[in-house]
Amino acid sequence: MAIKDVRQGKRNEQGISAVLDILKQAFGERFQTGQSFREQHAHTTTYLPAQLPDGVVFAETSEDVKLVVKTCAAHKVPVIAFGTGSSLEGQVNAAHGGISLDFSRMNKVLSVSPEDLDVTVEPGLTREELNVHLRDTGLFFPIDPGANASIGGMTATRASGTNAVRYGTMKDNVLALTVVTADGEEIHVGTRARKSSAGYDLTRLYVGSEGTLGIITSVTLRLQGIPEKIGGGVCAFETVEAACSAVIMTIQMGIPVARIELLDAMQIRACNAYSDLSYPEKPTLFVEFHGTDETVALQSAQFAEIAAEFGGDEFVFTANAEERAKLWKARHNAYWAGRALDPSLSGFSTDVCVPISRLAECVAATQADIAEAGLLAPIVGHAGDGNFHVLVMFDDKDPASVAKVEAFTHRLGKRALAMDGTCTGEHGVGQGKVSLLAEETGPALRLMQTIKKSLDPDNIFNPGKIWHPAD
Amino acid sequence: MAIKDVRQGKRNEQGISAVLDILKQAFGERFQTGQSFREQHAHTTTYLPAQLPDGVVFAETSEDVKLVVKTCAAHKVPVIAFGTGSSLEGQVNAAHGGISLDFSRMNKVLSVSPEDLDVTVEPGLTREELNVHLRDTGLFFPIDPGANASIGGMTATRASGTNAVRYGTMKDNVLALTVVTADGEEIHVGTRARKSSAGYDLTRLYVGSEGTLGIITSVTLRLQGIPEKIGGGVCAFETVEAACSAVIMTIQMGIPVARIELLDAMQIRACNAYSDLSYPEKPTLFVEFHGTDETVALQSAQFAEIAAEFGGDEFVFTANAEERAKLWKARHNAYWAGRALDPSLSGFSTDVCVPISRLAECVAATQADIAEAGLLAPIVGHAGDGNFHVLVMFDDKDPASVAKVEAFTHRLGKRALAMDGTCTGEHGVGQGKVSLLAEETGPALRLMQTIKKSLDPDNIFNPGKIWHPAD
Numbered sequence: 035m036a037i038k039d040v041r042q043g044k045r046n047e048q049g050i051s052a053v054l055d056i057l058k059q060a061f062g063e064r065f066q067t068g069q070s071f072r073e074q075h076a077h078t079t080t081y082l083p084a085q086l087p088d089g090v091v092f093a094e095t096s097e098d099v100k101l102v103v104k105t106c107a108a109h110k111v112p113v114i115a116f117g118t119g120s121s122l123e124g125q126v127n128a129a130h131g132g133i134s135l136d137f138s139r140m141n142k143v144l145s146v147s148p149e150d151l152d153v154t155v156e157p158g159l160t161r162e163e164l165n166v167h168l169r170d171t172g173l174f175f176p177i178d179p180g181a182n183a184s185i186g187g188m189t190a191t192r193a194s195g196t197n198a199v200r201y202g203t204m205k206d207n208v209l210a211l212t213v214v215t216a217d218g219e220e221i222h223v224g225t226r227a228r229k230s231s232a233g234y235d236l237t238r239l240y241v242g243s244e245g246t247l248g249i250i251t252s253v254t255l256r257l258q259g260i261p262e263k264i265g266g267g268v269c270a271f272e273t274v275e276a277a278c279s280a281v282i283m284t285i286q287m288g289i290p291v292a293r294i295e296l297l298d299a300m301q302i303r304a305c306n307a308y309s310d311l312s313y314p315e316k317p318t319l320f321v322e323f324h325g326t327d328e329t330v331a332l333q334s335a336q337f338a339e340i341a342a343e344f345g346g347d348e349f350v351f352t353a354n355a356e357e358r359a360k361l362w363k364a365r366h367n368a369y370w371a372g373r374a375l376d377p378s379l380s381g382f383s384t385d386v387c388v389p390i391s392r393l394a395e396c397v398a399a400t401q402a403d404i405a406e407a408g409l410l411a412p413i414v415g416h417a418g419d420g421n422f423h424v425l426v427m428f429d430d431k432d433p434a435s436v437a438k439v440e441a442f443t444h445r446l447g448k449r450a451l452a453m454d455g456t457c458t459g460e461h462g463v464g465q466g467k468v469s470l471l472a473e474e475t476g477p478a479l480r481l482m483q484t485i486k487k488s489l490d491p492d493n494i495f496n497p498g499k500i501w502h503p504a505d
Numbered sequence: 506m507a508i509k510d511v512r513q514g515k516r517n518e519q520g521i522s523a524v525l526d527i528l529k530q531a532f533g534e535r536f537q538t539g540q541s542f543r544e545q546h547a548h549t550t551t552y553l554p555a556q557l558p559d560g561v562v563f564a565e566t567s568e569d570v571k572l573v574v575k576t577c578a579a580h581k582v583p584v585i586a587f588g589t590g591s592s593l594e595g596q597v598n599a600a601h602g603g604i605s606l607d608f609s610r611m612n613k614v615l616s617v618s619p620e621d622l623d624v625t626v627e628p629g630l631t632r633e634e635l636n637v638h639l640r641d642t643g644l645f646f647p648i649d650p651g652a653n654a655s656i657g658g659m660t661a662t663r664a665s666g667t668n669a670v671r672y673g674t675m676k677d678n679v680l681a682l683t684v685v686t687a688d689g690e691e692i693h694v695g696t697r698a699r700k701s702s703a704g705y706d707l708t709r710l711y712v713g714s715e716g717t718l719g720i721i722t723s724v725t726l727r728l729q730g731i732p733e734k735i736g737g738g739v740c741a742f743e744t745v746e747a748a749c750s751a752v753i754m755t756i757q758m759g760i761p762v763a764r765i766e767l768l769d770a771m772q773i774r775a776c777n778a779y780s781d782l783s784y785p786e787k788p789t790l791f792v793e794f795h796g797t798d799e800t801v802a803l804q805s806a807q808f809a810e811i812a813a814e815f816g817g818d819e820f821v822f823t824a825n826a827e828e829r830a831k832l833w834k835a836r837h838n839a840y841w842a843g844r845a846l847d848p849s850l851s852g853f854s855t856d857v858c859v860p861i862s863r864l865a866e867c868v869a870a871t872q873a874d875i876a877e878a879g880l881l882a883p884i885v886g887h888a889g890d891g892n893f894h895v896l897v898m899f900d901d902k903d904p905a906s907v908a909k910v911e912a913f914t915h916r917l918g919k920r921a922l923a924m925d926g927t928c929t930g931e932h933g934v935g936q937g938k939v940s941l942l943a944e945e946t947g948p949a950l951r952l953m954q955t956i957k958k959s960l961d962p963d964n965i966f967n968p969g970k971i972w973h974p975a976d
Contacts, residue, residue, distance in 0.1 A: 149862035192702040203700050221949045227858040228890045229674050230927035231663040233942050234953045238709035259759040288730040332799055387698040391620035419699045456701035471704050478692045482705045488959035500704055
């Protein structure tokens with residue numbers, strides 16, 4: 035199936051063969067080349083075809099990582115870091131073949147500093163595991179991209195999610211990293227200090243580099259105190275425009291909303307059916323506030339006023355933990371609810387981000403596009419950031435259907451760019467957004483490529499991502 | 506005078522001479538080579554000796570910048586961006602000679618988007634000019650490094666200041682840039698979208714790169730709504746430890762303090778004398794809250810409780826604009842107050858940043874060091890970030906006194922590094938922190954140098970900064 039942005043890079047067969055032998059010797063049972071392992075490590079929950087690695091190493095220490103990188107570097111063979119495989123743009127595909135470096139066994143919490151609100155973890159730890167570990171400290175790690183992704187993967191794709199509007203993205207929450215570079219040595223970038231002007235911001239360079247500049251071996255993260263009180267609710271609007279206007283006003287007034295999610299009418303219909311709810315089938319905001327009894331009550335009241343101003347239905351507030359959990363479960367199940375609209379189809383979640391003043395316009399134009407293309411595609415957005423997702427349903431057995439998804443995501447990306455936005459707010463470029471990124475960045479793409487070449491001259495780190503293998 | 510980290514780089518006399526001729530032709534009166542202009546553009550308010558550029562171009566447009574860069578690139582002559590000259594680590598010194606590119610005439614506000622809370626400006630605009638311009642929009646730009654610095658300079662040094670604890674640093678507030686690269690072309694990096702996962706974070710790479718990777722020609726910044734209510738106050742503690750413990754508790758509880766500044770007893774004595782005040786001469790926190798009547802009252806009450814818990818004197822709160830202005834004027838005049846402790850001496854402000862759990866220990870050890878060295882050196886800190894400044898008084902005519910400053914700042918930097926901190930929280934590396942940066946980053950420094958070399962192969966952008974000319 036010809037997906038424009040997924041290309042097969044040139045394979046270094048001789049090098050790969052040599053590396054397979056060496057790694058088998060070095061790692062024994064922790065090195066796997068069976069088909070099922072290889073398939074599992076190229077799994078992409080997308081319309082993009084899988085490209086299997088030649089083998090999988092289950093790393094347990096930084097020393098393992100260094101050995102794999104040194105071996106691959108010596109033979110100019112690709113090495114692709116693998117967290118949980120929940121990336122959405124083909125990030126773990128082995129476009130040139132090579133070795134998948136699985137981090138599931140490097141999932142320790144290395145240190146917690148409650149006084150400084152920070153933690154250092156191995157990259158294979160998932161965000162849910164981290165929060166379970168932190169439970170007794172009164173602290174939590176807020177970034178929540180939906181999937182129970184690994185911290186390393188979230189760092190590599192600059193992930194965010196529902197509460198980025200309050201707590202920022204991975205860019206804002208990674209303090210320091212250790213990284214194995216192309217020479218197989220481990221370096222430290224950043225410190226535990228909250229801010230620094232000490233030279234180039236290498237930490238931010240690695241955050242979002244999608245495994246193309248080095249392999250992350252530990253991550254130091256900022257933490258937050260668990261709010262004394264959490265409350266929120268749901269409010270339906272007549273139009274997407276009205277809902278977005280309420281969002282803009284909320285942000286402009288500086289109300290520190292923790293989550294403000296937009297679900298379009300189709301998504302509400304899907305959620306109602308899937309989660310046995312009965313929300314009015316209208317554009318709806320799911321809102322949450324974090325603070326104390328007083329501030330949550332205050333901010334909810336402020337939001338209710340704003341919602342009313344834009345013709346919203348009554349804002350139904352709850353601080354009851356059970357009701358709140360039900361509400362957010364419905365939101366978190368949006369993907370599965372969408373998929374359930376037609377269980378015979380596959381679903382692919384794509385994302386763009388625009389300045390919030392353009393959000394309503396972009397969502398409305400996208401809804402019109404969906405209708406015209408005859409697609410089944412509910413929309414859910416992190417409205418406070420101007421970021422939204424379209425879950426495009428398609429038949430993965432039908433090339434015409436896949437081509438339709440690809441064409442739609444490209445139109446969506448171009449629409450966002452035309453509105454001063456970006457082709458991806460949080461999913462990354464991988465393979466699926468390669469041509470959109472080129473359009474977005476223009477000549478700046480050449481700088482990215484220059485940096486890549488300077489730090490990874492033999493192109494061993496996750497080649498074929500962010501730009502085409504041949505570029 | 507031999508300052509270890511200030512070295513004279515090799516001058517390309519032939520190239521410089523050719524460039525001087527070309528720029529004179531091209532810019533006429535807007536190109537100056539007189540001694541006073543050259544001195545003014547190497548002025549550093551520090552103990553570091555000045556290194557004068559060979560000429561100064563007053564740029565008015567991006568086209569001017571491109572022409573200067575192309576000319577300098579063709580002849581391999583350094584070009585050094587100049588904002589207001591308020592940097593503190595020799596950032597505008599011409600270590601290899603070359604051209605100072607003055608941005609004072611590129612100070613226009615290019616566009617304001619109130620709905621998106623962003624603004625695009627030319628780099629020569631100062632932060633005070635920006636806030637005057639924004640006055641009628643209900644918005645403001647919060648970053649306040651003390652000096653009325655230019656936005657371009659603040660971007661280049663990753664500046665922050667008193668309210669970074671609430672609003673972040675330049676790293677968090679720059680959305681997009683245009684930059685003239687080494688080939689003399691202008692590129693766009695970043696977008697007006699609030700977040701993005703579209704490729705390498707070039708925006709964050711330029712923020713804090715101190716003019717060594719390209720010349721910034723416009724900056725798109727996030728703005729904030731002017732708070733409905735601002736209130737704050739002053740609270741004295743028996744010890745630095747007690748004051749820092751109150752800060753840590755405030756941060757841990759998630760109280761969104763807008764400013765929380767620590768002044769040590771010597772600094773309070775200086776402020777009392779200079780601003781005709783009568784604060785108790787004890788370690789003191791200056792605190793400010795931004796919000797509504799209700800939230801400011803609430804947060805102030807919470808802080809007062811915390812302060813009491815750590816034996817603080819009564820927290821004297823005021824929301825009266827005049828009293829507040831007086832309080833913060835005293836804080837902002839800390840530098841001049843310090844200088845007034847002995848008007849015969851010069852003063853040099855240095856900074857480090859440590860995890861907040863180590864702040865008290867670092868400040869106390871530094872006070873002991875100051876006493877032992879027989880220095881006059883008040884301390885003032887952005888305590889919420891673990892960042893503090895020492896204003897070291899010295900006799901700039903006396904080599905022994907200058908050597909003492911240099912030795913002290915190096916001990917201070919090493920102390921911060923030993924506590925998991927950074928050698929500079931907000932002043933940058935320039936020339937003064939070159940050896941400390943090398944110690945802080947270890948092998949990661951080589952990566953920075955590799956990136957520099959790849960983006961500026963002829964080393965024309967502000968050479969001799971961040972690392973030594975010869976390195």
